[in-house]
Amino acid sequence: MKKVLLHFALIAGGLVTLFPLLWMLSASFMSTGEATTYPPHVLPHAPSLDQYHALFVRLNIGRAFFSSTIIAVVSTLFSLLFNSMAGYAFARLRFRGRDRIFTLLLAALVIPAQVGMLPLFLLMKSLGLVNTYWGVIIPSLASVFGIFLIRQFMLSIPQELLEAARIDGAGEWRIYWSVVMPLARPILATLAIFTFMTTWNDFMWPLIVLSDARKYTLPVSLANLVGEHAQDVELMMAGSVVTVLPVLALFLFLQRYYIAGLMAGSVKG
């Protein structure tokens, strides 16, 4: 009896959780107006790709998809390199003030990004980076969270391994690149997924930096479209699907790494 109740609760919770996403998917295959007939349909009567067609051909959402992809991919690649270099130094190189600098960085985690956004915008403006992809990308090239994640992992790499490589005459860069990085693959995968998802889903900063609709990322594009097409439920649902699906798929395939990172990030808090 108790077991039945438990599974009833689990399934009910699952349905409530999935319903908005399933409805989004279902409505995106409806023909225009179908979701706003009374009573509204839950499933499309004649599923069609019309909304997706309109989205890509008439509204050129492919361009936003391209912007989002470029920004997320470039941010991810650079942040992997920069954060892993710094995380490695904090974990495995000895230098004066190391732990003090690291603690200072961690304390910065409570500072909301918005506090710096106004001056950051003025800085980007003076650098000529407003309304460019780089203006969106640059602030995400390194992150305290990323450095922390990598450092925690690299603390587990035995110091003897690095000393052995040094005795063999390997330079510091070589040790990092050929000894440490291959060992760090799992955590690099974790950080890659985190960074990709964060930049893909980010809304406020791209909204501020990008002024030209042709450069908008998917979230900015969607927020813009919903103003003009507030009545076109089915169209907006197709836009939401296009935006959500890539990150959801990425998560489903790589969730092992994603969950691992989440745990690592919470260990020390």
Added chain:
Amino acid sequence: MSREARAALLFLSPALLVLAIFFFVPVLAGFALSVTDFDLYSIGDVHNLRFIALENYVTLLRSNVFWTAFLNTLYFAVAGGPLTVAASLAAALLVNAKAARWKPFFRTVYFAPVVTTLVAVAIVFRFLYHPRFGMINRVLESIGLHGVDWLSDPLLAMPAIILVAVWKNFGYNMIIFIAGLQSIPDELYEAARIDGAGEWKQFRHVTLPMLGPTFLFVGIVTAIGYLQLFAEPYVMTHGGPLNRTLSAVMLMYQQGFKFFRMGYAAAVAFLLFLTIAAATALQMRLQERR
């Protein structure tokens, strides 16, 4: 300088330079900006900029719209935060229950909203909340209740947004609670059982106290995130009705990037930062007390 220290400098430079130039300096500059009258004229010519000490703060603390935005933000965090944490704990207890089957499946399902794009799901919920065609009212009507106009009702708009936030975020804390639950030694439960403690007593006197540090972490992370409320009202209500869902960050965005009253907006941002710092300190204090 030793070989290692030189190498460290090289390895740290890219990340630390990015963080310094594009995070730490802007944060400090943000404070500096908040004691100036930086506006549209200053963007044209910096010579129009004047130091006005705390005038922006005084103006803010005297303005109704600031208090509205500030209290809305607190409302969202104080009501939404604990609600999210409670939902997270409930989900973690269900998924982690010994008798539960298909655990990885349910864990994945409950976590899915976390990875979705906030703007996209806010748009989905905007339609789910539609008074006539929205599925939420359809469900209410099917069980004999009256549908309501969620996002246009001044009393219901914020609760509606809170529900979206709970749905979107509970999976994140759930994962951390599951890790916390799994780190509680079985012996503690056995000892409690031997002392005759039932399920509720075990939960109350073993599980909850042992989850103390997890609560602290989850509470702080949730509070920091929730005090930065922005995308949900931006997409779903534009801050309305009657400014009832206008958040502090939205006010900063409007003042700073729409009207270019950047000094004034920077003061909003700094007050938000103080609030977040206070919320973090408060939770740490409460945890120490226990």
